[in-house]
Amino acid sequence: MASLKFLARIVVAWVAALCVLMVVWSALGWNRGDLPWIFTLAWFVGVLVALARGVTHLYRVRVIAGRIDTETVSNRQRRRVEVAYPADEAFAIAEEVIRELPNVQQVSGARGGLQLRAVIRAPAEQNRRRARAQWQAAIDRATNVSATITPGDGSSSVMFVCEPDSGAWTDWFNPDGGTSLELAETLVRAMTQRLSERRNRERADARQTKMEKELTAAQLGLLQAQVEPHFLYNTLASAQELVRTDPARADRMLGHLIDYLRRSLPRTDGSLSTLGEELERSTAWLEIMKLRMGERLAVHTDVPENALKVPMPSMMLQTLVENAIKHGLEPKPGGGGIWIRAGVDGSGLSLTVADDGLGFRSDGAGTGIGLKNLRERLRLMYGSTATFSIGNNFPHGVAATITLPATGAVDHA
Secondary structure, eight states: OHHHHHHHHHHHHHHHHHHHHHHHHHHHTGGGGOOOHHHHHHHHHHHHHHHHHHHHHHHHHHHHHSSOSHHHHOSSEEEEEEESSOHHHHHHHHHHHHHTSTTEEEEEEETTTTEEEEEEOOOHHHHHHHHHHHSOTTTOOOEEEEEEEEEOSSOEEEEEEEEESSOGGGGGTOOOTTHHHHHHHHHHHHHHHHHHHHHHHHHHHHHHHHHHHHHHHHHHHHHHHOOOHHHHHHHHHHHHHHHHHOHHHHHHHHHHHHHHHHHTSOOTTOOOEEHHHHHHHHHHHHHHHHHHHGGGEEEEEEOOGGGTTOEEOTTHHHHHHHHIIIIIITTSTTOEEEEEEEEEETTEEEEEEEEOSSOSOSSOOOOSHHHHHHHHHHHHHHTTSOEEEEEEOSSSSEEEEEEEETTOOOOOO
């Protein structure tokens, strides 16, 4: 029934046009009110062509939409797509979708006004082939495509409009063969696919980030849960020797070892530590090293009171302290000193561990895994807002500095 109404509307429009032409002709008094036969023939050919295009239009509409009704047979199509992204991102996605349409020309956009416009026009060669096949070159029209983005609260919507490049009154005489409907459906499918691909990428990135955080947390848990065997054995062996020669010193060493082991227990809730807690852990470890190295090790600490409660990841300070001792001071004849300095300002915490040891060595000592893990933990927890730098300490040794933002860790989950 909808198909018959559509074809009947075309015939009525052409009959109405003929009646208007006859009235005008009679009013002008030309040839006693009778239309020349050439006009009647042209009208008859126009009706046949319009009906042929109407049948083609109905066929394509049924193929594309699967139904024929008032909405689908219209030459002017509107589609709205809800987008779970801000308006500027929706604008970029809609622009990409429109630019990928076949035979698109004259794409223009006003990002400030959140509007896009384009013209779809078949190439000249295609028009010539169509003209030879259907004698329709004179009535083929370009199709205008526009997109308007409406911003919302954290989301937006995109309204696509596809319509022939001619006045609305011509729709009664010249169906567009389903071109506008096909473009509208193409835009909706392409937009939906882009949004789906984007959401899948975001989910994959989120899963990857979560896996990286879990892996880092697991590595940190292992690091906190275990003390290097050679350090533990050497400390116990030294304490055993001191028990016979210097019981008081052995007692201090065992006390520092117990304090260090207690503070090295992993956090079950995954929360951040504080600079004060990390300093206490590293101080206990350094006290053990001082008892073992004697006068070969000097420890200097310069940490203001207001910095002790600043949150920071656990074991980072310990990593820098161990590197300074093991690779800089312990292998150096005569030993040296280690400095732990911290500062707090409006931008966050700055923590430096420096030594006057051997400096960067070319003998391959150390694997760099500890510093690599430190950098990766900073990236996962703070993004680009935290930094780590390491370089030569003047005149000898190495200085490593961690800067953490005042806003705390970034949640990537």
